[in-house]
Amino acid sequence: MPEHKETDTFAALEKREWAKVDVAQSYAHVFAKAADMVVPYLVEAVSAKLGTKALDLCCGHGNVASGLIRAGAQVTGLDFSAPMLEMARSAVPGAEFVEGDAMALSFDDGSFDAVTIGFGLPHVPDPRQVIEEAHRVLHPGGRLAFSVWCGPEVDTALGYVFGAIGEYGSKKVALPPGPGANDYADPSLAFKVLETAGFTDCRQCMVASEWHVTDPGAPYDFFLEGTARGGALLRPQPTENATAIRAAVVSKVLEKHGTGPEWRVPIPAVVTSAVAV
Numbered sequence: 332m333p334e335h336k337e338t339d340t341f342a343a344l345e346k347r348e349w350a351k352v353d354v355a356q357s358y359a360h361v362f363a364k365a366a367d368m369v370v371p372y373l374v375e376a377v378s379a380k381l382g383t384k385a386l387d388l389c390c391g392h393g394n395v396a397s398g399l400i401r402a403g404a405q406v407t408g409l410d411f412s413a414p415m416l417e418m419a420r421s422a423v424p425g426a427e428f429v430e431g432d433a434m435a436l437s438f439d440d441g442s443f444d445a446v447t448i449g450f451g452l453p454h455v456p457d458p459r460q461v462i463e464e465a466h467r468v469l470h471p472g473g474r475l476a477f478s479v480w481c482g483p484e485v486d487t488a489l490g491y492v493f494g495a496i497g498e499y500g501s502k503k504v505a506l507p508p509g510p511g512a513n514d515y516a517d518p519s520l521a522f523k524v525l526e527t528a529g530f531t532d533c534r535q536c537m538v539a540s541e542w543h544v545t546d547p548g549a550p551y552d553f554f555l556e557g558t559a560r561g562g563a564l565l566r567p568q569p570t571e572n573a574t575a576i577r578a579a580v581v582s583k584v585l586e587k588h589g590t591g592p593e594w595r596v597p598i599p600a601v602v603t604s605a606v607a608v
């Protein structure tokens with residue numbers, strides 16, 4: 332049975348999946364081990380320091396907020412997932428966390444020095460609108476930085492899992508139309524959208540994030556249990572398809588990263604930053 336109805340929209344799917352306590356907790360405790368490696372790059376890209384007023388959009392369990400606080404910033408985190416916000420409030424008591432939609436911010440124009448978005452843009456129906464909102468709430472000279480996972484053109488667990496879904500997944504399981512998961516890793520797209528929104532000095536750097544695992548099928552499990560989009564494609568698979576997808580991920584990890592018994596599986600990210608004009 333498909334997990335989403337024919338009438339489901341991308342926005343509804345994202346909201347429903349991230350509201351699930353088990354998905355949010357699995358993301359925070361397992362999947363995000365790789366996202367956590369990207370935090371120092373986001374913090375540095377916005378030049379966070381003592382007194383910086385920072386807004387962390389799609390803050391999840393508070394990993395980026397925690398890095399900003401360690402740099403001395405005053406941090407507001409925003410997310411629409413109640414279980415994510417509960418984890419963030421308990422993990423980062425020094426930050427303020429608010430429930431809201433990254434596409435329609437309630438903050439005044441020019442009220443922040445820095446905006447960060449850790450792996451949030453691929454989850455919103457209209458990433459351009461989030462970038463425009465980030466520009467609106469930044470004062471001129473304020474800095475934006477966001478991270479996204481690299482696409483399958485590089486060696487990445489994301490490519491192993493989505494490649495296996497493409498090969499062995501049931502064609503009856505499909506996602507509603509939405510933005511590409513890796514669109515904003517492409518500088519030609521990201522910089523154009525940033526410049527149109529009023530940013531300048533656009534830059535990108537790659538981060539060699541990875542998972543250290545003791546089971547070569549772990550990347551499949553991480554996407555199955557701790558993601559919205561990947562989970563919505565994997566959870567409804569019939570058993571024979573699910574078994575074949577996991578087996579294909581295991582083969583790929585063994586082929587690329589040796590026979591174990593431990594594996595460092597790459598899931599690299601791109602951090603893009605820009606300055607508001």
Ligand SMILES: C[S@@+](CC[C@H](N)C(=O)[O-])C[C@H]1O[C@@H](n2cnc3c(N)ncnc32)[C@H](O)[C@@H]1O
Nearest residue numbers: 349366389390391410411412432433449450454
């Ligand atoms: C992949 S997690 C990223 C969490 C964290 N920022 C990190 O770097 O690991 C994506 C987060 O974006 C949130 N999210 C997705 N769409 C959103 C929206 N439109 N408004 C606010 N939060 C949203 C989800 O609830 C989830 O917590």
